[in-house]
Amino acid sequence: MSERRALLRRIRVWLVVFIVGLVLSGLTAFPLVTELHVVHSALTSWASPVADAFPGLLKWIARVRHGLDTADADYPFLLYGTDWLAFAHLVIAVAFYGPYRDPVRNIWVIEFGMIACAGIIPLALICGPVRGIPFWWTVIDMSFGVFGVIPLLMLRRLIKRLAELSEPVPVPATV
Numbered sequence: 001m002s003e004r005r006a007l008l009r010r011i012r013v014w015l016v017v018f019i020v021g022l023v024l025s026g027l028t029a030f031p032l033v034t035e036l037h038v039v040h041s042a043l044t045s046w047a048s049p050v051a052d053a054f055p056g057l058l059k060w061i062a063r064v065r066h067g068l069d070t071a072d073a074d075y076p077f078l079l080y081g082t083d084w085l086a087f088a089h090l091v092i093a094v095a096f097y098g099p100y101r102d103p104v105r106n107i108w109v110i111e112f113g114m115i116a117c118a119g120i121i122p123l124a125l126i127c128g129p130v131r132g133i134p135f136w137w138t139v140i141d142m143s144f145g146v147f148g149v150i151p152l153l154m155l156r157r158l159i160k161r162l163a164e165l166s167e168p169v170p171v172p173a174t175v
Contacts (some may be wrong), residue, residue, distance in 0.1 A: 007162045008162060019149065022089050022092055022096070023089070026085075026086045026093065030088065033079070040062060043061060104162055107159045115147075116148075129141070
């Protein structure tokens with residue numbers, strides 16, 4: 001297998017991993033009420049050692065669950081916002097098909113993703129306190145930007161290498 005082909009395969013594998021992560025993030029934003037019930041139930045039963053080790057976690061999950069239950073029962077239209085969040089993740093995942101098809105031409109999508117990952121940090125630091133989110137949860141939110149940018153940085157580096165391999169070698173002019 002040529003170096004170019006191996007590089008392209010490696011790029012595509014990382015893109016698939018990233019796309020799957022975006023899709024899973026999107027899909028898990030739809031059933032929030034059910035998910036919070038499952039997590040709360042787990043923390044009060046088989047995962048109680050986790051709740052014992054992190055009592056603030058159980059308190060926070062219970063509060064969020066109560067808020068989602070109230071919104072779902074009395075104001076279900078508020079949860080429509082999380083449906084749009086889920087949809088946005090799915091749409092962004094589709095955008096990464098461009099680099100899958102032609103990484104060199106569509107490197108801008110990778111760079112866009114890197115900018116979006118960087119944007120998570122100020123968003124979490126500004127909106128977290130405004131919305132009453134505990135700082136430790138804000139740190140968890142920011143970690144998505146930090147861990148999301150790692151494969152994107154690697155992808156950008158790999159695509160730059162692929163571009164170098166793809167550039168035609170200039171033919172020296174004859175005198």
